[in-house]
Amino acid sequence: xxxxxxxxxxxxxxxxxxxxxxxxxxxxxxxxxxxxxxxxxxxxxxxxxxxxxxxxxxxxxxxxxxxxxxxxxxxxxxxxxxxxxxxxxxxxxxxxxxxxxxxxxxxxxxxxxxxxxxxxxxxxxxxxxxxxxxxxxxxxxxxxxxxxxxxxxxxxxxxxxxxxxxxxxxxxxxxxxxxxxxxxxxxxxxxxxxxxxxxxxxxxxxxxxxxxxxxxxxxxxxxxxxxxxxxxxxxxxxxxxxxxxxxxxxxxxxxxxxxxxxxxxxxxxxxxxxxxxxxxxxxxxxxxxxxxxxxxxxxxxxxxxxxxxxxxxxxxxxxxxxxxxxxxxxxxxxxxxxxxxxxxxxxxxxxxxxxxxxxxxxxxxxxxxxxxxxxxxxxxxxxxxxxxxxxxxxxxxxxxxxxxxxxxxxxxxxxxxxxxx
Amino acid sequence: xxxxxxxxxxxxxxxxxxxxxxxxxxxxxxxxxxxxxxxxxxxxxxxxxxxxxxxxxxxxxxxxxxxxxxxxxxxxxxxxxxxxxxxxxxxxxxxxxxxxxxxxxxxxxxxxxxxxxxxxxxxxxxxxxxxxxxxxxxxxxxxxxxxxxxxxxxxxxxxxxxxxxxxxxxxxxxxxxxxxxxxxxxxxxxxxxxxxxxxxxxxxxxxxxxxxxxxxxxxxxxxxxxxxxxxxxxxxxxxxxxxxxxx
Numbered sequence: 094x095x096x097x098x099x100x101x102x103x104x105x106x107x108x109x110x111x112x113x114x115x116x117x118x119x120x121x122x123x124x125x126x127x128x129x130x131x132x133x134x135x136x137x138x139x140x141x142x143x144x145x146x147x148x149x150x151x152x153x154x155x156x157x158x159x160x161x162x163x164x165x166x167x168x169x170x171x172x173x174x175x176x177x178x179x180x181x182x183x184x185x186x187x188x189x190x191x192x193x194x195x196x197x198x199x200x201x202x203x204x205x206x207x208x209x210x211x212x213x214x215x216x217x218x219x220x221x222x223x224x225x226x227x228x229x230x231x232x233x234x235x236x237x238x239x240x241x242x243x244x245x246x247x248x249x250x251x252x253x254x255x256x257x258x259x260x261x262x263x264x265x266x267x268x269x270x271x272x273x274x275x276x277x278x279x280x281x282x283x284x285x286x287x288x289x290x291x292x293x294x295x296x297x298x299x300x301x302x303x304x305x306x307x308x309x310x311x312x313x314x315x316x317x318x319x320x321x322x323x324x325x326x327x328x329x330x331x332x333x334x335x336x337x338x339x340x341x342x343x344x345x346x347x348x349x350x351x352x353x354x355x356x357x358x359x360x361x362x363x364x365x366x367x368x369x370x371x372x373x374x375x376x377x378x379x380x381x382x383x384x385x386x387x388x389x390x391x392x393x394x395x396x397x398x399x400x401x402x403x404x405x406x407x408x409x410x411x412x413x414x415x416x417x418x419x420x421x422x423x424x425x426x427x428x429x430x431x432x433x434x435x436x437x438x439x440x441x442x443x444x445x446x447x448x449x450x451x452x453x454x455x456x457x458x459x460x461x462x463x464x465x466x467x468x469x470x471x472x473x474x475x476x477x478x479x480x481x482x483x484x485x486x487x488x489x490x491x492x493x494x495x496x497x498x499x500x501x502x503x504x505x506x507x508x509x510x511x512x513x514x
Numbered sequence: 515x516x517x518x519x520x521x522x523x524x525x526x527x528x529x530x531x532x533x534x535x536x537x538x539x540x541x542x543x544x545x546x547x548x549x550x551x552x553x554x555x556x557x558x559x560x561x562x563x564x565x566x567x568x569x570x571x572x573x574x575x576x577x578x579x580x581x582x583x584x585x586x587x588x589x590x591x592x593x594x595x596x597x598x599x600x601x602x603x604x605x606x607x608x609x610x611x612x613x614x615x616x617x618x619x620x621x622x623x624x625x626x627x628x629x630x631x632x633x634x635x636x637x638x639x640x641x642x643x644x645x646x647x648x649x650x651x652x653x654x655x656x657x658x659x660x661x662x663x664x665x666x667x668x669x670x671x672x673x674x675x676x677x678x679x680x681x682x683x684x685x686x687x688x689x690x691x692x693x694x695x696x697x698x699x700x701x702x703x704x705x706x707x708x709x710x711x712x713x714x715x716x717x718x719x720x721x722x723x724x725x726x727x728x729x730x731x732x733x734x735x736x737x738x739x740x741x742x743x744x745x746x747x748x749x750x751x752x753x754x755x756x757x758x759x760x761x
Contacts, residue, residue, distance in 0.1 A: 099616030103605070110604040110645075346600035346661070349564050350617040351589040512566075 096352050100360020107334070108364060114330060122323030122372050123379055127387070130315045134389050144172040148182045148194035148241075151175065155202020157265055161195070164261045179239065186241040193246070193254060196239035205269055208233045213273040238262070312390045316380045317473030318446045321466055323376065324369050324408050325437045328416040331365050332429035335420025354508050358417050358501060365416070369409030370402070377401070400476045404486060407493040408469035414500030415465070421504040440466045468492045515700050516540040516563070516669065521572035523558050523724075532558040534724035535572070540717075545691070545701045547715035547732075549708065549745075551753050555724040556704040557597065560671045563702070564594040576669055590618065593667030597674050599654045600661070603647040607638060607657050610646060611664060618665035625664070632660040635690055652683025659687060663694065670694065672703040676710065688714055712736075712745040720752050727752050 108115065149165070151158045165171050174191075176182050182194035211233065240258065242251050338344045347357060380392025394401060416433070423429035441447060443457070444466030450458055461467045472489035475481030516539065523533040533555045540546045548556045561567045563574060565581050565588060574581060579588045601610050611629045620628065633639040636656040646654060659675060672691070676684040688710065695701050705711050711718055712732045719729035728735060728748075735748045742748045 095619065095621055096617055099613055099621075103602070103609070103613045106605055106609055107602060341603065342596060342598040342600035343602060345566065345596055345598070346594070346614065347617065348566055349589065349592075349594040349596075350614065351586050351619070352617045 096356050097359045097363075100352075100357055101363040102360075104334075104360050104364035108368070118327075118330060118368055119372060119375060122320070122326070123375055125323060126316060126319045126376055126379060127383070129319050130312055130384065130389055131387070133315055134312070145170060145193075146172045146174055146191060148185060148191050149173050149175050150177070150179050150182050150194065150196040152179075152199040153197045153201040155200075157202040157205055157269075158197045160265045160268075161197060161258075161261060164264075165195075168257075183241055186243055189243055189245065192243045192250075194239075194241040195258070196241070198236045198238065201236045201238075204233055204236050205266065206273075209266070209269045209273045213270065213277055217277055312380055312384055312392050313477055316376060316392050317477050318470060320373060320376045320405070321408055321444070321469045321473060322437070322441050322446055323372055324405065324469075325412040325415075325440060325466060326434070327365055327369055327372075327409065327412050328419060328437055329430055329433040331361065331413060331416030332420035332423055332433050333426050334361065335417065336423050336426050336429050339424070340426075348512065354505050355501075358504065361417065362410070362413050362501075365413050366406065366409050369412065370405060373402070373405040373409075397476050397480070400481070400483060400486060401473070403483070403490060404469065404472040404476060407490040407497075408465070408472075410497040411465040411469065411493040411500075414497035414504075418500040418504040418507075421508050440464050443467065444470050446470065465493055465496045468496075515542040515544070516574065516576050516702070518563075518574040519572055521559075521562060521574055522570045523555075523562055523567065524570045531570075531724045533562065533569075536725060538719065538726060538729070540700065540702060542700055543695060543698060545695050545703065545714060545716045547711040547718035548702065548704045548721060549706075549711055549718055549749060550704075550721035554721045554753075556721055557673055558724075559721070560594070560673050560702065560704060564592060564671050565589060566594075590665070591668045593662040593665065593670045595659050595662045595670070595672040595675050597677065599646075599658050601646045601654065601657060604645060606643045606645050607633065607649070608642040610657060611661055614661040615664040620664060628664050629660075632664065635693075636660060636686055650680075652679040655679045655683060656687060659690070663699075667699060669700045669702065672701065674705055675703065676705065676707060684710070708746040708749055709744070718745070720749060722753050 147165075149162065151162070162173065165173055176185075176194075179196045182196060185191050186194050238258070240255065242254075338347075377392065377394060381394060382391075385391040415436075419429055419433055419436075423432070443461050443464035444450075445453075445461060446466060450461045450467065453461060468489040472486040472493075475485045475489070479485070518536055518538040521533055521536045522531055524531045536555075536559065548559060550556050558567070562569055563576070565585055576588055577591055579591070581588055602613075605613070608629060611632070612625060615625045615629065630639065630642070633642050636659070638653060638656055638660075641649070641653065646657065649657070655675065655678075659672075663670060670691075675691075676687055679687070691701060691703075692714070703711075703715070715732060717729065717731055718735070719726045720735075721727065730738075732745050736742050736744060739748045739751055742751060
């Protein structure tokens with residue numbers, strides 16, 4: 094035990110002599126979490142101060158285009174810039190000056206009205222409310238609204254805009270149909286036959302354990318995800334620390350000393366786990382106290398602190414196990430540092446930090462199950478967003494602990510084999 | 515004290531033995547010099563005896579302890595001064611010594627007293643709280659030595675302990691090693707400084723191609739080799755004048 098504490102003391106001294114390293118360990122994760130949350134918060138907000146400029150070419154000049162224009166304006170997210178020609182809009186999008194252009198075709202309102210009237214008349218004729226001879230027979234050409242997207246625009250944004258416009262058009266069509274029926278059926282044009290308000294509405298319910306109600310926001314989502322990302326970055330300095338021991342000859346001396354490799358790694362684990370916990374505390378403090386001052390929602394940790402620290406601790410252990418293994422196998426810092434950093438990004442992607450796991454392809458979802466970052470993220474979400482207790486996070490923290498044990502054991506065995514020359 | 519029987523070492527991928535069927539007995543309190551050209555097998559032999567590497571065949575015991583059965587006990591009674599500085603550059607001399615002393619189970623006042631006594635002996639007490647990175651080559655060599663002897667080893671292996679140091683540092687190191695030897699420590703040492711070895715060692719062995727070519731007291735070896743006036747003459751007669759560069 095004395096040797097373990099002596100090893101931990103030495104690691105602490107080594108770390109305390111590297112102020113640049115400490116700054117990177119503690120300040121960079123905070124910069125990361127603040128930056129990401131600021132960016133994502135504005136993306137998540139339904140009403141944003143920042144309006145996206147979009148181009149509108151209105152070749153219709155009828156009631157439908159008026160409705161589209163007013164719907165877009167009322168949405169509040171867009172700054173509408175009207176252009177006269179489709180070619181001009183196309184050029185501006187191609188040049189990347191704007192992300193989106195909407196081109197409303199000529200005669201859209203007329204065509205829609207004629208089509209709706211035709212359908213309504215056909216229907217009324219079926220009920221013998223209208224004579225068949227009076228029905229117009231000409232076919233009406235369907236109309237296309239052209240949407241131009243900047244090639245750099247992300248697929249998710251394109252989908253959401255397309256869905257929004259589709260919904261808007263459907264609403265306009267429905268309103269036109271109701272209006273046509275109203276004109277045909279009602280004796281008094283002021284008489285209201287059809288209620289045009291939506292009959293089916295949505296209510297968002299977030300099921301949670303316990304009575305407390307918590308509305309998830311960008312902070313509740315981002316802090317756990319990016320905290321975990323930062324915790325796993327401990328792999329890089331830890332593996333460099335191990336490689337340095339080899340290059341400066343101190344490992345050779347330790348191998349001649351009556352101390353086993355597990356004790357040496359144990360000392361490193363104690364210190365680097367403390368670093369992870371301090372990182373976590375700093376990020377919680379940022380979420381709770383700094384975010385509200387920056388106009389972001391405050392991080393709610395009430396009643397969850399103990400479980401949050403348990404998850405952070407076991408996530409830290411999993412990251413440390415990986416760092417010990419990498420540092421044991423790597424021969425140079427040029428091997429350990431880039432590999433460690435890239436591997437953390439891969440683990441984060443697999444774990445659902447960038448993109449939710451449920452939207453990944455089936456194969457990647459399966460792979461995600463073996464990412465320790467996925468276990469950690471699920472455990473954090475259990476505590477942060479689902480009010481989960483220790484029983485709920487037990488499977489994830491068991492996996493994280495198992496991962497630490499396995500990676501550390503592999504590092505010890507590898508070291509034994511490598512030195513058995 | 516040290517019995518070596520038919521000890522051999524062949525590294526993976528190598529065609530030749532670095533140490534080949536080597537037999538040697540070293541008595542207690544000897545200062546034994548392992549001399550030889552580059553690549554002769556000196557460092558490999560010290561690495562074998564300090565359990566850093568495993569022999570391909572053969573056996574050895576130190577103070578009756580076998581490397582196969584008593585590895586940890588063996589590590590407790592030996593000290594190794596590696597050729598490279600095996601120290602943490604950003605830690606002070608005291609912190610380095612405190613850590614490596616702790617690895618031998620030393621602690622508290624006992625450890626502190628041993629560190630301070632050693633630093634005083636080697637003329638470094640003023641620099642105990644200076645970082646190693648600020649030390650000269652000679653100062654690092656002395657700390658490198660001290661880190662290996664805090665636990666009072668019965669046997670001390672030194673791999674070129676005076677390479678690249680100034681005359682004053684070399685003198686302090688050699689005098690200190692003599693003092694340790696008088697207190698009962700058996701010393702096995704490698705060096706390319708043959709004059710130093712001639713004056714310092716009670717017995718030497720000249721090794722080449724992994725085997726001992728000759729061994730004995732320095733003055734005996736000089737006497738028994740024709741036209742030899744010193745150990746360097748003996749060395750060149752035995753190992754030849756051809757360069758031994760290898761990579």
